Amino acid sequence: MARYQPGRAGAIERLLDLVETRCAGPAPRVLDVGGGTGTLCARLLERLPRAEPTLLDLDPVMLTIAASALPSSVEVVRADLRDPGWHERLPRTGYDAVLAVMALHYLPPGRLTELYAELAGLVRPGGLLATVDDMPDAAASGTRPVVLDDGEVSWAGWWEQVAEDPTLGPAAAERARLFAGSPSAEWHPPAAWHLRALGAGPFDDIGVAWRDGDQAAVVAFKSR
Numbered sequence: 346m347a348r349y350q351p352g353r354a355g356a357i358e359r360l361l362d363l364v365e366t367r368c369a370g371p372a373p374r375v376l377d378v379g380g381g382t383g384t385l386c387a388r389l390l391e392r393l394p395r396a397e398p399t400l401l402d403l404d405p406v407m408l409t410i411a412a413s414a415l416p417s418s419v420e421v422v423r424a425d426l427r428d429p430g431w432h433e434r435l436p437r438t439g440y441d442a443v444l445a446v447m448a449l450h451y452l453p454p455g456r457l458t459e460l461y462a463e464l465a466g467l468v469r470p471g472g473l474l475a476t477v478d479d480m481p482d483a484a485a486s487g488t489r490p491v492v493l494d495d496g497e498v499s500w501a502g503w504w505e506q507v508a509e510d511p512t513l514g515p516a517a518a519e520r521a522r523l524f525a526g527s528p529s530a531e532w533h534p535p536a537a538w539h540l541r542a543l544g545a546g547p548f549d550d551i552g553v554a555w556r557d558g559d560q561a562a563v564v565a566f567k568s569r
């Protein structure tokens with residue numbers, strides 16, 4: 346994954362720094378939206394073993410891998426963020442942190458605007474919402490160089506292996522049906538767009554927490 350999502354591991358650590366310093370107590374409830382194979386939830390539990398993570402995703406391949414790799418203390422939820430009723434599948438309503446790493450660019454602008462309002466409603470007073478993604482900014486641009494790792498298969502090669510795997514193959518076929526051949530809207534607005542969209546919600550402090558080339562983290566805090 347480092348090859349396809351450079352900066353992701355560092356971004357996860359920085360998000361977890363925020364959870365540790367800004368969310369009260371050693372057992373924060375954390376929702377990982379579009380959590381994929383569960384890297385963030387696994388790392389959260391290494392850092393805060395009493396945390397209560399929920400991983401949400403739609404992709405049956407990602408969910409199969411996540412469910413087999415993560416401990417049972419992670420609630421793994423299958424739901425479609427394109428569906429306004431997605432949050433009814435969650436095991437709880439109040440989260441100390443709602444996090445999204447490289448996930449929200451899958452949604453088109455209208456749906457993402459609505460989703461921000463839905464996510465805001467899930468954040469407890471004193472909690473935060475954070476998204477890390479490519480948010481190109483003309484004033485601070487510069488794509489990070491992708492460091493190639495010769496031992497790693499290509500993205501297309503990885504999906505070919507998944508399709509041939511006896512366990513994951515059927516999940517890959519279901520994935521193709523669910524996403525109807527186009528999993529991502531590939532919509533990458535500048536950080537200012539995210540700040541505006543979140544500004545319509547119940548947050549009192551919203552900003553760009555860090556930027557690394559085109560990748561940025563937008564964080565919104567809800568006061569007590």
Ligand SMILES: C[S@@+](CC[C@H](N)C(=O)[O-])C[C@H]1O[C@@H](n2cnc3c(N)ncnc32)[C@H](O)[C@@H]1O
Pocket residue numbers: 353378379380381382383384401402403404407424425426427445446447448451528
């Ligand atoms: C680029 S991956 C990032 C995964 C993970 N956050 C990470 O950093 O490793 C984007 C994730 O968003 C999920 N996703 C995309 N569209 C979704 C939708 N409509 N509902 C739920 N999850 C979705 C994908 O299945 C995928 O796992």
